[in-house]
Amino acid sequence: MKAQHWYDAVVKCEQQGIAYVLATVMGAAGSVPRDQGSKMVITENSQYDTLGGGHLEYKVVQHAQQLLAENQVGNFIEHFPLGASLGQCCGGSVSVLFESFAVKGLNLTVFGAGHVAKALMSILSQMPGKVRWIDNREDMFPRQQYDNVQTILSDDPVAEMKTLPVNSQVLILTHNHQLDFDLVEHALKRGDLSYVGCIGSQTKAQRFQMRLQHKGFDEGTINNMICPVGDTSIPGKLPIEVAVSISAQLIQHLEQFKQAQPQRQGVSWQTIKQDLVKGKAVSSMPNKVE
Incomplete structure (x- = not known):
């Protein structure tokens, strides 16, 4: 739990492109930890402000983080009786509005911490969104840290x-062609990633395509691999030039992906009134981003 006010947390999440849930006490009956209108913000790894603590807040955080893990976006209401089931003796009940907001901007994982990746981070750090940076060599990560970049040391x-x-x-930028292929293979097997880019030449791309065909991947799936990665209209082979090319392609992809997503839907006032009166866990269907 962090003491930061919920409003400041919303500003931080919006500025840094972090996915979050704003939880608001919409209705309260009887003895409850916090009054109607109390709010808190929940992200993947943090909570800001409070709804009064205890098991109620634990369940609210758990539910919010499940929405984030499932990449669900929308507004909906859940009802929590404060009885023995929640281990609280208040005896009242609370209706909570969950407003779930997806990552704005990048939600990118970069494999490899070589020269191109280092140059790329200096650009990505200025863009909204979240970046995970993975390598198995600790000494390859620079000392400089970026607010929106999480470095992950992993042997696997x-x-x-x-x-x-x-x-x-x-984005796959490792120093090992076999590792590059293994990562591409598992990325395509998932089938639910919006962008799979791999650094390399046309020759490397053709070899990967042939190997994927031999492993039974169909043409449509193989075509989801972008290799060579980057905007071909931007020339140059220096790390910073390649990084600019990749960044340009990512920006184009994000805009196309954004345009293809369904419009966010809210909860009607009739639904809110009905849920608060009945005290039931009736929710609007959140938009699951496909």
């Missing part, structure tokens, strides 16, 4: 691929 990068969020982007 392929295993990390299996844990990435749905609809996130993947």
Whole structure:
């Protein structure tokens, strides 16, 4: 739990492109930990402000983080009786509005911490969103830290691929061609990543395509691999030039992906009134980003 006020937390999440849930006490009956209108912000790894603590807050945080893990976006209401089931003796009941906001901007994982990746981070750090940076060589990560970049030291990068969020982007820039292929293979097997880019030449791309065909991947799936990665209209082979090219392509992809997503839906005032009166866990269907 962090003491930061919920409003400041919302500003931080919006500025840094962090996915979050704003939880608000919409209705309260009887003895409750916090009054109507109390709010808190929940992210993947943190909570800001409070709804009064205890098991109620634990359940609210748990529910909010499940929404984030499933990449669900929308507004909906849940009802919590404060009885023995929640281990609280208040005896009242609380209706909580959950407003779930997806990552704005990048939700990118970069495999490899070589020269191109280092140059790329200096650009990505200025863009909204979240970046995970994975390598198995601790000494390859620079000392300089960026607010929106999480460095992950992992002896098994392929295993990390299996844990990435749905609809996130993947960029493969490792020093090992076999590792590159293994990562591409597992990324395509998932089938739920919005962008799979791999650094390399046309020759490397053709070899990967042939190997994927031999492993039974169909043409449509193989075509989801972007290799060589980057905007071909931007020339140059220096690390910073390649990084600019990749950044340009990522920006184009994000805009296209954004345009393809369904519009966010809210909860009607009739639904809110009905839920508060009945005290039932009736919710609007959140938009699951496909």
